[in-house]
Amino acid sequence: MRAQINPHFLFNILNTIASKARTRPDEARELLLRLSEFFRYAVRQEGHLAEFAQEYFFVRTYISLEQARFGDRLQVRYDIDPQVLTSRVPVLTIQPLVENAVKHGIGSKPEGGTVRLRARVDPLTRTTSIRVSDDGVGMDPEVLAKLTAGEGDVGDHADAALTDPSSAAGEHAGVGLRNISERLDSLFGDRYDLSISTPKSGGTVVELKIPLR
């Protein structure tokens, strides 16, 4: 398994580093180390599952890079049940969800927004649940209705929402939801749940529930 690197992310962070190399060289060096960490993890190829703690570290590395680009516009809140840290989750799955939230939460609003990552273990149902939410503009209700109803033939733009729209625009961008759900299918069959919703309060919520490992 290998992460798909969004070229926009890569070249923008390189541009950020080029900029800081002059004005704040220590910070530029720190960012290069973070970017190295990011790639080291992203190109790992062994195994389908990883400890949540590793994936969490990867997410935080990614977020620290995005924050160098966006500054205060990107706020992130983590709410992680310590019990989750040792549970095993599909590798390279949480970061793309967070990346989508950054894109929708920050990319759509000039004033920026907040991305939240929440993770819990339910020992009774033996489930790990991971929720990524943003306070962006949310999804078009019609697209969402079609996504969740699985009914897709009228115009079929659910397709476009499921795959990352930017990837089809030639960017090989972040792993779309469809790609993730295909991997979850092969790992867990029907014993997982991946849901997307747009609450009344706004934004988009993606919730992943997988068997506790």
Place this chain on the structure above:
Amino acid sequence: MPPRALIVDDEAPAREELRYLLEEASGDIDVQVVGEATNGEEALVLMRSLDYDLVFLDIRMPGLSGLEVAEQLRELPKQPKVIFTTAYPDHAVEAFDLAAADYLVKPFDADRLARALERALTAPAPARSEENPKNDDAAASAALRAPDPRDRLVRIPVQRDGRTMLIEGDAIVYAAAARGYSSLKLAEEKVLVSFSLNELERRLHGHFCRVHRSYLVNLRYVRELVPDFRGHLALVMNDRQRSRVEVSRRHARELRRRLGV
């Protein structure tokens, strides 16, 4: 007086970097950075109230994209030269269609920036290019001249496998909105393009009709009008899949008028 430049980018380090390069490292060409904007709306407000000779427009920004800003710039009495900046040049074709002087990829290369400045500041003025047949920037002038919308060759650039394909308007059965992008249904396949449905509607003249907030259809391909289960109107298209397209109540009247039914 040196040319006055505006930098538009939502990422502060990117603005700083460009400002530094323009002020310190742009070779013989002297450019004065007289403003920065963090998004398209801000940029338009600035450009409507002040004259700039040159604007550096980031393509991907929250709200209006750089391409949308450039399109609106055409309405200004005195248009600045546009240099697009992008991390990944997937919109280059569209950029040239909008008569951009040049585009730059990030991270910026100082020599490349100097060439872009030279090109932008020595190119003929972007306004009224009919009177200037020797305009050497063929792509830019073609887009600007646009004599009669009906004669205009409308082709939509689609990025696929690193290549740019050009889709004829007549090959499009319908277009559907997909979160700022659009998906084009062709006879056999669907392709995604990085235009919003509104941009497509502006580009595709003639037989295209907006039938829904999320759909723009090519009237040539409409096969049937059918009521759907809620009593709304839907279109059955004349493609192999007999695709169905919803018609919103708001757009139904205009559609009937255009189809004469």
